[in-house]
Amino acid sequence: xxxxxxxxxxxxxxxxxxxxxxxxxxxxxxxxxxxxxxxxxxxxxxxxxxxxxxxxxxxxxxxxxxxxxxxxxxxxxxxxxxxxxxxxxxxxxxxxxxxxxxxxxxxxxxxxxxxxxxxxxxxxxxxxxxxxxxxxxxxxxxxxxxxxxxxxxxxxxxxxxxxxxxxxxxxxxxxxxxxxxxxxxxxxxxxxxxxxxxxxxxxxxxxxxxxxxxxxxxxxxxxxxxxxxxxxxxxxxxxxxxxxxxxxxxxxxxxxxxxxxxxxxxxxxxxxxxxxxxxxxxxxxxxxxxxxxxxxxxxxxxxxxx
Numbered sequence: 001x002x003x004x005x006x007x008x009x010x011x012x013x014x015x016x017x018x019x020x021x022x023x024x025x026x027x028x029x030x031x032x033x034x035x036x037x038x039x040x041x042x043x044x045x046x047x048x049x050x051x052x053x054x055x056x057x058x059x060x061x062x063x064x065x066x067x068x069x070x071x072x073x074x075x076x077x078x079x080x081x082x083x084x085x086x087x088x089x090x091x092x093x094x095x096x097x098x099x100x101x102x103x104x105x106x107x108x109x110x111x112x113x114x115x116x117x118x119x120x121x122x123x124x125x126x127x128x129x130x131x132x133x134x135x136x137x138x139x140x141x142x143x144x145x146x147x148x149x150x151x152x153x154x155x156x157x158x159x160x161x162x163x164x165x166x167x168x169x170x171x172x173x174x175x176x177x178x179x180x181x182x183x184x185x186x187x188x189x190x191x192x193x194x195x196x197x198x199x200x201x202x203x204x205x206x207x208x209x210x211x212x213x214x215x216x217x218x219x220x221x222x223x224x225x226x227x228x229x230x231x232x233x234x235x236x237x238x239x240x241x242x243x244x245x246x247x248x249x250x251x252x253x254x255x256x257x258x259x260x261x262x263x264x265x266x267x268x269x270x271x272x273x274x275x276x277x278x279x280x281x282x283x284x285x286x287x288x289x290x291x292x293x294x295x296x297x298x299x300x301x302x303x304x305x306x
Contacts (some may be wrong), residue, residue, distance in 0.1 A: 005103065005167050006041045008209075011220055012044050012169075012217070013045045014259055015063060019271055023055075026269065027268060027271070031268060032067055034266065038224065040075060041210065042103075043071060043076075044077075045063060045079040046060050052083060060093070063079075064081065080106040080139075082108065082111055103137065104137045106138070107129070109151055110147050115149075122155065137165075139166060140168040153181050156184045160188035168185070173199070175199055178192075186207070197244050197251075200223070201226065205230075210223075210227045214252075217262070218250065240304060250293060256277065257286075260274070261290050265291065
């Protein structure tokens with residue numbers, strides 16, 4: 001069982017593409033270094049933000065391997081990438097991606113049961129994975145695509161009780177559910193990182209472990225400060241949380257193109273190319289929105305956190 005899952009900020013990584021629509025590994029290396037230089041505590045590769053559904057299995061394996069290699073032990077790396085419907089095919093995907101040396105393979109919760117199947121069916125498939133992949137350390141991700149499957153606190157307690165799970169990206173955006181899930185995993189190796197940034201500070205106060213969400217592609221260092229200092233400077237932490245919560249309006253706005261433009265402003269050699277969105281839909285007004293968001297991020301760091 002891996003013990004390298006630290007609390008804090010785990011960005012859901014983007015996948016840069018060349019103008020020819022190939023994975024841009026030069027830009028991906030820059031991106032890995034940018035996240036780490038901003039102080040993040042871990043990296044979540046081959047996820048929805050990585051456009052994993054638009055990557056071949058070979059690309060998913062290569063991206064996971066590359067990120068793990070370039071992180072070079074500075075932070076742990078988890079990855080997902082089982083996008084098939086059949087459990088037998090998912091097992092093969094998991095085997096190949098786990099072989100890259102990642103610290104946990106993150107199970108997408110909607111892959112283990114169909115929308116009309118109950119949690120008993122989900123548990124049966126999870127048991128099969130645990131049995132057939134005894135060497136794998138797992139995580140969980142309540143990914144909203146192709147459908148949103150939230151785990152009940154009871155099922156999450158079962159997962160945590162196996163001792164095989166270390167990481168969870170929780171996506172309910174419901175503080176009541178988050179509270180019950182935190183109770184369910186207490187005292188186990190499973191750590192809970194929320195995806196929905198309006199609840200980050202509240203969740204930390206309840207015993208949560210940090211943030212793993214889209215806005216860590218725009219404001220990673222602000223989330224790092226919040227997760228590391230919320231107990232020692234409560235007043236600044238609340239002001240910062242209020243700002244980060246308001247920034248949530250940018251989360252789904254022309255993403256991931258918007259995040260790639262933000263990275264261009266940060267000096268990374270990243271194209272606006274994406275396999276899931278058209279860069280031409282990212283208009284001049286959207287450029288201005290991201291430019292202004294970046295300036296406000298810089299203002300918050302200079303005036304509030306210094």
